Amino acid sequence: MTREIAVVAFAQTDHRRSTEESSEVEMLMPVLHDVLQQTGLKTADIGFTCSGSSDYLAGRAFSFTLALDGVGAWPPVSESHVEMDGAWALYEAWTKLLTGDADTALVYSYGKSSPGSVRDVLTRQLDPYYVAPLWPDSVALAALQAQALMDAGHTDEPALAAVGARSRAAAAANPHAQLKGRTPQGDYIVRPLRTGDCPPVGDGAAAVILAAGERARQLCERPAWIRGIDHRIEAHGLGVRDLTDSPSTRLAAEHAGVFERPVDTAELHAPFSAQEVLLRRVLRLGDDVRVNPSGGALAANPVMAAGLIRIGEAAARIHRGASDRALAHATSGPCLQQNLVAVLEGDPR
Amino acid sequence: MPEVLQAPLVVEFPFTRSLGPVQSAFLTGLRERVVLGVRTGDGRTLVPPVEYDPVTAEEIRDLVEVAPTGTVTTWAWNHEPRRGQPLGTPFAWVLVRLDGADTALLHALDAPGPVAVRTGMRVRIRWAEERTGAITDIACFEPYDGEPGQPGGHAGEFEDPLTGIVAPARLDYTYSPGRAQSAYIHALSEQRTVGERCPSCRKVYVPPRGACPTCGVATAEQVEVGPRGTVTTFCIVNIKARNLDIEVPYVYAHIALDGADLALHARIGGIPYDQVRMGQRVEPVWTEGARYPDHYRPTGEPDADYDTYKELL
Numbered sequence: 292m293t294r295e296i297a298v299v300a301f302a303q304t305d306h307r308r309s310t311e312e313s314s315e316v317e318m319l320m321p322v323l324h325d326v327l328q329q330t331g332l333k334t335a336d337i338g339f340t341c342s343g344s345s346d347y348l349a350g351r352a353f354s355f356t357l358a359l360d361g362v363g364a365w366p367p368v369s370e371s372h373v374e375m376d377g378a379w380a381l382y383e384a385w386t387k388l389l390t391g392d393a394d395t396a397l398v399y400s401y402g403k404s405s406p407g408s409v410r411d412v413l414t415r416q417l418d419p420y421y422v423a424p425l426w427p428d429s430v431a432l433a434a435l436q437a438q439a440l441m442d443a444g445h446t447d448e449p450a451l452a453a454v455g456a457r458s459r460a461a462a463a464a465n466p467h468a469q470l471k472g473r474t475p476q477g478d479y480i481v482r483p484l485r486t487g488d489c490p491p492v493g494d495g496a497a498a499v500i501l502a503a504g505e506r507a508r509q510l511c512e513r514p515a516w517i518r519g520i521d522h523r524i525e526a527h528g529l530g531v532r533d534l535t536d537s538p539s540t541r542l543a544a545e546h547a548g549v550f551e552r553p554v555d556t557a558e559l560h561a562p563f564s565a566q567e568v569l570l571r572r573v574l575r576l577g578d579d580v581r582v583n584p585s586g587g588a589l590a591a592n593p594v595m596a597a598g599l600i601r602i603g604e605a606a607a608r609i610h611r612g613a614s615d616r617a618l619a620h621a622t623s624g625p626c627l628q629q630n631l632v633a634v635l636e637g638d639p640r
Numbered sequence: 641m642p643e644v645l646q647a648p649l650v651v652e653f654p655f656t657r658s659l660g661p662v663q664s665a666f667l668t669g670l671r672e673r674v675v676l677g678v679r680t681g682d683g684r685t686l687v688p689p690v691e692y693d694p695v696t697a698e699e700i701r702d703l704v705e706v707a708p709t710g711t712v713t714t715w716a717w718n719h720e721p722r723r724g725q726p727l728g729t730p731f732a733w734v735l736v737r738l739d740g741a742d743t744a745l746l747h748a749l750d751a752p753g754p755v756a757v758r759t760g761m762r763v764r765i766r767w768a769e770e771r772t773g774a775i776t777d778i779a780c781f782e783p784y785d786g787e788p789g790q791p792g793g794h795a796g797e798f799e800d801p802l803t804g805i806v807a808p809a810r811l812d813y814t815y816s817p818g819r820a821q822s823a824y825i826h827a828l829s830e831q832r833t834v835g836e837r838c839p840s841c842r843k844v845y846v847p848p849r850g851a852c853p854t855c856g857v858a859t860a861e862q863v864e865v866g867p868r869g870t871v872t873t874f875c876i877v878n879i880k881a882r883n884l885d886i887e888v889p890y891v892y893a894h895i896a897l898d899g900a901d902l903a904l905h906a907r908i909g910g911i912p913y914d915q916v917r918m919g920q921r922v923e924p925v926w927t928e929g930a931r932y933p934d935h936y937r938p939t940g941e942p943d944a945d946y947d948t949y950k951e952l953l
């Protein structure tokens with residue numbers, strides 16, 4: 292029989308433009324202590340630890356090994372790392388729990404964009420032969436997608452501005468958000484995207500604890516059960532893809548069971564306003580679904596943690612009874628190249 | 641709290657990449673002002689070409705020339721070009737479907753302003769004057785309202801084809817080591833070595849990183865350690881490192897400073913290399929204006945008892 296696995300705790304930092312006074316481990320540690328405290332677990336009780344981060348943000352090889360100091364890796368722990376958003380680390384931890392090798396897992400991720408220029412750093416993930424030598428930055432690529440969506444009649448500049456405004460208004464109630472309340476739509480960064488259509492650049496970290504079956508019920512009053520989770524990837528060539536569609540998100544959602552019953556909440560990892568428009572359509576989210584009540588990535592986008600935060604925010608709403616069935620989405624790569632979709636549910640009330 | 645340190649950090653590397661047959665033909669073609677695509681099993685032509693069909697994963701090798709003219713499929717106006725981008729003046733990023741191709745190529749379009757650009761507009765390649773076999777051999781695209789270009793039927797066979805490219809990459813950072821390591825570096829500038837004590841297991845870590853790796857808790861209590869210490873283990877270096885002005889052979893050692901629960905590593909000097917031993921007592925030697933000890937030398941004290949440092953090996 293398949294094991295039931297749930298998110299039982301979630302914590303995140305306050306996301307800020309710069310945390311130069313802290314090293315990565317100094318930034319991460321309070322978040323790790325927070326999730327452990329929520330469950331009463333100690334490091335030694337955790338069956339598996341998995342993290343997500345990127346050396347390119349830090350500018351140092353194997354930077355994640357230093358962050359392990361915050362976990363307490365002696366005596367030796369069962370540990371793994373993905374050079375991806377922490378949402379993919381959560382996927383790995385979920386499979387580990389499914390095998391029965393562990394009953395609990397600690398998943399964390401972090402990113403400090405402040406030491407470098409994240410727009411330039413992200414160019415290094417592109418095709419190194421045909422694309423990276425042109426240094427197209429992350430905003431430029433998102434702008435190409437936004438224009439394609441506008442040409443296809445799926446959105447326009449006022450609609451995009453409304454996405455940004457709604458996200459930052461929702462973030463007013465989120466103590467961790469970096470940009471909140473009324474923020475001006477601003478000037479073009481790369482047309483058609485304005486400041487308001489783009490995520491803030493910031494530093495931050497997040498952590499969740501997963502637990503299986505009865506263990507989850509012991510650790511959390513209302514566990515957020517992961518009913519389905521799947522991730523898919525599309526061709527890396529931007530000119531091969533239809534930028535107005537996201538077949539990888541659709542497929543991941545089908546496999547995760549999104550379309551079996553309606554969801555009440557969706558936490559979408561859409562760093563750019565136009566991407567939210569696209570994801571809503573692909574995921575068939577109606578106006579009755581609360582989209583990004585946390586403010587989403589337009590309010591705080593710590594690179595490598597923002598996707599894990601979507602799962603954490605969705606789970607936290609289930610924990611506190613604000614949602615019964617929530618969708619969480621994470622993305623990676625240019626123009627929504629890779630997409631992960633999870634469905635989380637609370638026990639019936 | 642002392643000021644947190646910052647320093648510029650440049651990560652720069654000339655990545656040397658080898659090319660497969662398809663990428664080699666495409667990039668060699670650009671050098672010769674020929675644009676090649678690759679034909680898939682179902683008859684589509686992919687430009688830029690890839691070695692495997694992105695839909696079926698089938699290997700594809702059927703090269704076909706396409707025209708240097710094409711149509712913009714989407715665009716974005718870049719009024720502030722960044723370092724490394726194709727043009728230094730404001731330009732449009734474009735995806736261009738070249739005539740004869742079914743997919744689009746990313747590049748820059750030189751246009752006077754955003755009002756001069758639209759999806760569906762016709763463009764042509766402006767070639768770089770000096771071409772080496774790189775995507776930047778296309779200097780950019782430019783608006784074009786003439787007849788579609790005529791491909792010459794090139795089959796992708798070249799004399800002197802490229803087998804690899806060098807793709808230089810450079811990223812600039814402002815590195816900040818955080819609170820704990822800043823304090824350590826500050827103390828070194830006063831020729832002192834400070835560690836931090838774990839509030840839980842009481843171990844003293846040097847250099848401190850702000851956390852106890854055993855307990856996973858923050859360390860904050862500063863403890864001055866050394867200056868003397870004990871060699872716990874060592875090796876003899878026989879090969880000269882590039883840009884390092886030290887005569888070989890020399891000894892590199894782990895040194896447990898007095899009061900520290902973690903050994904740090906440093907060079908041993910002031911003694912022939914074959915007289916260094918475990919348990920030897922050493923002290924730092926500072927040179928004028930340096931930010932860290934140049935090396936450690938013997939103090940002349942009797943050797944430390946093995947039991948006093950065996951936990952630190």
Ligand SMILES: [Zn+2]
Nearest residue numbers: 838841852855
């Ligand atoms: Zn400790």
